[in-house]
Amino acid sequence: MLKEHVADERADQVGQGSLDHVLTVKRIREVVESGVGFESQLAEIEALAAYRGGNWTPLVERLFRPDRPTMFKLARTLTFVPTSRARSVLDALEHAIASRYLTRELISATGADGSVLDLSFASAQWRTTVCAKDQPGMLVRRHFEAMVFTYLVEELRCGDVAVVGGEDFGDWTSMLLPWERVEPQISLSCQQAGLPATADGFVDNLRDQLTMIAQAVDAGYPDNTDLAIDPTTGVPSLKRREGAERTASAAALEAELDRHLPARGILENLARAAHWTGWWHRLGPLSGSDPKLKDPLARYVITALTNGSGLGATQAARHMSALSAHELAAIAKRHCTAKNLARAGADVVDAHLDLDLVRTRVGSGGRRDHDGCRRRQPPR
Incomplete structure (x- = not known):
């Protein structure tokens, strides 16, 4: 009888534990579904997991999401032009605009002309986040859009991309003098600046100056006690210089300044x-x-x-x-x-x-x- 009673108590405990587990899982499911949903929670967990390795780029998309419609509207309204021969960021922007209505997670890395997008402008962290791990040649759409607009802002800031008709972000190259007016003045300008008037002469002059500076630095290295070069790695470093002892006149001057100029809030x-x-x-x-x-x-x-x-x-x-x-x-x-x-x-x-x-x-x-x-x- 005693063994049967103990067995019944253990069965009740196991049943109660299973019921608590089921109720807990049900409660967690209700909380997640009533919030942002499983997919959003999973994306956030993946982003935080990636951030643990020092990669902050997966977190940008969450901040970009509320302004996504406005950013695409601006991108379609404004006309962007490159100020140099590099236009990889604008090619990526055109690809993002063409894929803006897609809802699938992955998009192709091939542009409209059949060529593979050049993502060399992006950092290694961004390429790790944007490129699909299991499917080569595919891009994670939401991260790709955030990356494109992030680099577009940087290109506008540094002047590599300009806005046609813009004042603050206009094409600075349009303000340069035409070559027909500049070419006759090259000789006189170089003569006044003390520079060679030809491309080869300019390169040779710059190379000679750098060589002279390098030789002067090498000659003065044995007497330079502040500079040390690691013989194994070759990495230079500067030693911390100890300040000289303060003189009595300097201390008296500081005391006099404190007396006439007391510290105030x-x-x-x-x-x-x-x-x-x-x-x-x-x-x-x-x-x-x-x-x-x-x-x-x-x-x-x-x-x-x-x-x-x-x-x-x-x-x-x-x-x-x-x-x-x-x-x-x-x-x-x-x-x-x-x-x-x-x-x-x-x-x-x-x-x-x-x-x-x-x-x-x-x-x-x-x-x-x-x-x-x-x-x-x-x-x-």
Whole structure:
């Protein structure tokens, strides 16, 4: 009887454990399906697994996804041209635009003309992410699109790709003088610059200069105690140079500077600048009446620090107990406008230009009035 009772208890425990396992799996399935789904979760896990190896490129597609329609719309609206002979990025962009309506995970790496896309512009990490591991000649569509637009932005930034009719990203080569106007001036320009006027002469001159510099460096290496070259790898390295001991006059100068220029906080400096320049008088209610604030100078200075640093009213109130977040937001909204802030800034600039050292450097330069217009300094 005892053995049968123990067997029944073990069976109940096993059954209860199996039931708990089933309920747990069911709950996990419900959570995943109610969220982003199994495919998205798997893609995120794969991206994080790849990132563990130092490859951050699988994470870009997730950030690119919300702006994908806008990016393709811009790519179809604007006309891109290369500023050099290399156009592999634009070829990849055309392939991405042609495949934008496809929903399958993999797309072919062959372009419309039957040639294989040149992905040499991409880094090894991007090619590892974009190229399908199990199917050679196929590309992972979503990662390929993110890679193409990432490199398109970089090409636009460095000027290798231009936008036809654009101002900021226009074709800089169109601003160059035509060769017919440049060729007659080559000899004179090279003569003034002290350079050979022919291509072979320019190369020979540059080679001679580099050779002379290399010989001078080699000759001075034995006496250069800061430079060391590893005899095994040949890698040069600079030794850390120890500074000389400070002289008594240097220590006395530092002490004197600290006495005349004590360290002050940002808020203290803002308050001093507001007191001496009076820029805070430019702020006030939109009606033009006097501010009904207790100690308006201090409150305007704290508001200027809050908004100028990008800290925001909520975060500033956590670090400064003088004002609440509601008070800071109300002052910024009701007492600060673009016009009176510009005039307050002009007061600070004018006061800075009145300093003796600045006036000595500026010389006969101009100043700006409170409306932002440039005016000449009065004669001294």
